[in-house]
Amino acid sequence: MKQIASGELIVVGTGIGLAGNMTASTESIIIQAEKLLYVVADVATAAHLEQLNSTAESIYSLYDESLDRIDTYYKMTECILDHVRAGLKTCAAFYGHPGIFVFPAHEAVLKARTEGYRAEMKAAVSAEDCLFADLGIDPGRVGCQSFEATDFLVYDRIFDPNSLLVLWQVGVIGQIGFRRQFPIGQNIEVLKEALRAHYPADHYVIVYEASVLPVCDPVIRPFRLDKLDPSALSPISTLVVPPLSSRRGPNIDMVRRLDIPERYILKRAEDPSLYDPAKPGALVNWPATV
Ligand SMILES: C[S@@+](CC[C@H](N)C(=O)[O-])C[C@H]1O[C@@H](n2cnc3c(N)ncnc32)[C@H](O)[C@@H]1O
Structure with a gap:
């Protein structure tokens, strides 16, 4: 039987904003770790982690303006693995969900397992x-397509404009390096042009930022696409x-093939929110006019 080495890795997420939406089980993993490494987006969460575990150490400092971000991510991975290899019960904490747009989190789990250590996320x-909660969007109604904005452009991602589209890292399109002060919004005209191939100029888009402080509301800013x-x-x-x-109608052949009763389709067709997302209270809770 294969021997499991003594170090181990658990990768966790602190949620968005202050530690308020961190789960009790995540907190317990953080407390019990023999070494806690972290990358978070705000000083209050960092202070909370330091308070929970005296071994806490930020690896944000590994970001280097002279390196491509991908090289920094490999350095972070190695730093995490070094502690696991030293036999420590290691916890790596990242803000939000640790498996969403966090390259070193997945890489560290993979590498640890490859080297024979127990590792989980x-x-x-x-x-x-x-976003689903703040904007009143249920992805079960029209589906949801989620892309990293630069990846969306570079790989000409195929998507359905009749379904919801979510683009991440839209403020830093095309930036492969790290800057303490990122030139925000660069290349946004390129994205607008790409979206205009699928949507009219007056289609509404929303700039969204979840609240990171309990006292603040989320940022929900609607714009016409061209503006x-x-x-x-x-x-x-x-x-x-x-x-x-203008949502596509159902594929009737498929409806029949799946033996779905006709009343299901008729009920769905009567739901105005599926057809007119620009109406207040429908699909997305934001004003119909800006
Ligand atoms: C490196 S990714 C990290 C995502 C994070 N792991 C998560 O689970 O949300 C950074 C991107 O996540 C999104 N993001 C991070 N914080 C956000 C917030 N407070 N509100 C909205 N989007 C956010 C933005 O698209 C941002 O460019």
Whole structure:
């Protein structure tokens, strides 16, 4: 039987904002770790982690303006693995969900397992989870397509404009390096042009930022697509593109093949929110006019 080495790794997420939406089981893992490494987006969460575990150490300092971000991510992975290899019960904490747009989190789990260590990742609240709650969007109604904005452009991702589109890292499109002060909103015109191939100029899009402080409301800023203002963006902005209102009708052949009763389709067709997302209270809770 294969021997499991003595170090271990648990990767966790602290949720969005202050530690408020961190689960009790995540907190307990953090407390019990023999070494806690972390990358979070705000000083209050960092202070909370330091208070929970005296071994806590930020690895944010590994970001280096002279390196591509991918090289920093490999350095972070190695730093995490070094503690596991030293035989420590290691916890790596990242903000949001640790498995969503966090390269070193997945890489560290993979590498640890490859080297024979026990390693797992725990789920947590992501920015997209907050988005569904704050904007009143249920992805079960029209589906949801989620892409990293640069990846979306570079790989010409195929998507359905009749379904919801969520674009992450929209404030830092095309930036492969790390800057203490990122030039925010660069290349937004390129994204607008790509989206205009699928949506009319007056289609509404939303710049969304989940609240990171309990006293603050989320940022929900609707714009006409052609008027999307780069100055509204920050490194934590996510762009929400509601579906076109001219939703495709059902594939009747498929409905029959699945033996779905006709009344199901008729009921869905009567739901106005599926067809006109620009109406207040429908699909997305934001004003119909800006
Ligand atoms: C490196 S990713 C980290 C995502 C994080 N792991 C999560 O689970 O939400 C950074 C991107 O996440 C999104 N993001 C992070 N914080 C956010 C917030 N407070 N509100 C909306 N989007 C956010 C933005 O698209 C941002 O560019």
